Amino acid sequence: MRLDSARELKHSIIEQILSGRLLPDLMLHAAAALSAVRPAGGAGPRATVALGIARRACGGGKTRGTSGRGGPAGFRLAVRIQQRPMDRARIVEAIEKKTRGEVDVRYVGSIRPMAASARGEWARRRQRPLVIGCSIGHAESTAGTLGCFARDSKNRLGIISNNHVLAAENAAKLGDLILQPGPVDGGRGERSAAARLSRVVRLRPRSTNRMDAAFAVIEPGIECDLAGLRHLGQLRGIGPELDLGDEVAKLGRATGLTRGRVSAIELDNVVVDFGIGRLRFDDQVEIEGTGRAARARGGGGSRPFSLAGDSGALVFGADLAAAALLFAGSDRGGQADHGLTYATPIAAVLRGLKVKLAEA
């Protein structure tokens, strides 16, 4: 179903079926990690169900579909359950009946609070000039992060982010509108128009991928801060290839500024869950969070380097030079088992998109 239909259905279910059982409202991207969701407060009914909207898998995965192209993307209701017995509960049956099966039900267990949502609050708001790290998204998507600015062979200025942020996992058409902020952060129509999709590295469900990347040309009259890194200074070109132990940081739509360390390099066979299936990536970099925010709360001295919504963020080194493009993450592994983040070396991304990093 279309995004607006999914939204209507969601609100209808909230009113008719789920009143009093919901976690705070959320919008889910594809198989987005739910660690981005804050648990309900101590008062009131115990939260057991989260309701949102997920991208519908549309063929092309390892075990489904026949064409491999997947067709146009759609949406469906996403139900996330915190207690196993709920799997078979009447409430889920009622939702399945109401949605006529257009629902993705998953058990997610307990949900950790988002490490630093307030830190990224600025990134989810409207930003003019456009800035590195702000919310961005295809008009029929949810939202990800504006990674950096680049110029194509015609010297047109544009933005780099992920295919799954700007091109809805191959489903978008060249020329489609890109919104800032992204739709899930309130971006709507021409008023939020920031760019138009210009170049996409297609995601391939049946072979090895090198990156999840796309480029969109800035709309006329939209100003851009080409190198500003909020809280930090100015981006300083392209840095050397990331090495093990390198200190890195990123600015992202979900968690704002976070810091991390390269924990593995030259990763092959990285299997990532997308709406269109499980995709394999080679030659990726792995990063673990090293931020201090969690230490004060007894969290083991680290926090996740990224959460859902940080996709497309530029990873930069301690020298503030561009290093990699963030696209995926896990909820486990790394310091204090807070999860690991995966990114593609920026040089490969620029080559794949046939663009050059824009100089300030």
Add this chain to the structure above:
Amino acid sequence: MARISIKLARSAKQRAIELLSDLPGLVGIGVIKVDDGYAVRVNLDAEPSGPNRRKVPKTIDGVPVAVEVTGPIRAR
């Protein structure tokens, strides 16, 4: 154990890919740094069952193999 060079670790990584590409739950094979040099990292989406755990060698050509359970990796 002698210090493992990154060249040796890269070679062992390729061998690990050949050995483990069909391992259920495999979500990544790469190179990591350890105290005395480099090692191969095998990422899995869940704790491996006994038989699958035994398929992952402790070393390949003398290079240590470290297993990390990352859970599923998702587009963010």
